[in-house]
Amino acid sequence: MTETNPAAARYLQRLDQELSAIPASERAEILREIADHIADSLAAGRRLDEVLTALGPADRMARGYAVELALNRPNTRLGAIDKALTVIGLVAVASLPSFIVSVILLSVGGGLAAAGLGVTGGGIVALVRPDLVPDLTVAPWVCLVSGPALVAAGAGILYVLFLYIRFLVRLTQRTVRRIGDGRTAR
């Protein structure tokens, strides 16, 4: 009965197009429900134009579904291959600058820490066996103070590197999870 009415059929066809983001089986149920609604309204003695006006424009109806079903949408999840490609892409884009930053932090931090150890060691040797380092131009206590300070600075930089890597790992985990939920898609 509804199907034979061109205005009703047009409305349903437009709704079908507007709902294209919803999977076919769900969409078919929705369309049948709205078709039933039109048929029931007509059977109750209402005029078709009145019924269609009450339903509102097809795109507004479709937006209603989009809003409600967005909270609970298994269909827009990415496929496994898409997910893997997205993760590889993200890692590739993020890894070069991260690699450079990590290498700089590692070499500066490591260098400072090693130099600090050397200076401290030199200071100790100068105190215990001054004859081994006859050409030391500064007092041993300068080495004993500046050495540990250098070690501390190096350790600080290495700690920053640790924080940075931890941040990257967490960011990656969160991104992967979000991709899994399909929320970053479209």
Place this chain on the structure above:
Amino acid sequence: MSSSHASGEWTSQLRRGVLELCILRLLSRGPSYGYELVSTLDAYPMLASGENTVYPLLRRLKQEGALETFARESPSGPVRQYYRCTRDGERRLKELEKDWNAMVSDVTSFSKEGRR
């Protein structure tokens, strides 16, 4: 419409929130189908929400498992898709009613205190 734009917006948001409670309440009394639900709600001016709110909400409640559908002949003859409340839906209804009653009683006593 006599209400201003701002209060109209407020009313429609309020209605949208309460609608879930009303639909679960209606269906906990017995199965029903779309047209019947819309018509029942239409009899209450504050609840009359329009088809493009009610039907999408029904789908969501079904997806969330609060409602389920089954085919049955309607009084007007043809087979209709009927909705009924699931056990999850009944539980949800109880929670929503508890919240609603607490909200009404809080707002009521709050307003009374203000008058003193």
